[in-house]
Amino acid sequence: NAGVTQTPKFRVLKTGQSMTLLCAQDMNHEYMYWYRQDPGMGLRLIHYSVGEGTTAKGEVPDGYNVSRLKKQNFLLGLESAAPSQTSVYFCASSSGQGTQPQHFGDGTRLSIL
């Protein structure tokens, strides 16, 4: 019963490097989301997708790109990592049916040196 799976769980990057975080869900959910969590700030929405092939900006999209080529996967990319992007990243998915809640992965802890 996997639910939402995020890879990798931990990563350390140098400033300027690029990387992609992968989120996979096996619940056939239409909607997927990427958040970042910083101390004292709760979760902030980076980007989201309402279906395969669609993406939209959230609250803090700058410095990130996303793709949803397959319904079950939602990729978050950092083209040129900056120390300000050090954070814990969470992926979530939902059916998008009215009042259904979001289901979260366990997070990716990313450090940018």
Next chain:
Amino acid sequence: AQSVTQPDIHITVSEGASLELRCNYSYGATPYLFWYVQSPGQGLQLLLKYFSGDTLVQGIKGFEAEFKRSQSSFNLRKPSVHWSDAAEYFCAVAQRDNFNKFYFGSGTKLNVKP
């Protein structure tokens, strides 16, 4: 813009004592309301949700929350806390006309004393 306020950053209660975590929101209409719990190193797990109807909602693990429209509040309660309830708790709201817009509070860390 919407906002969600959890005024208590840290709360410590003794095991067996009652608990109330506060949540206030700012929004023009009644939003959808949620409480999530996050254990260390884990993602967020839904405790309960409110959409309409009875303003007192029951959730998992013995938690309940009461929606008070006049106070724009959705406080989480538990009559008797267990040591395993130590975690961080997040209140969240979603717009009724745009369910993709989820807003989270900054969280309340709960410590439970033996």
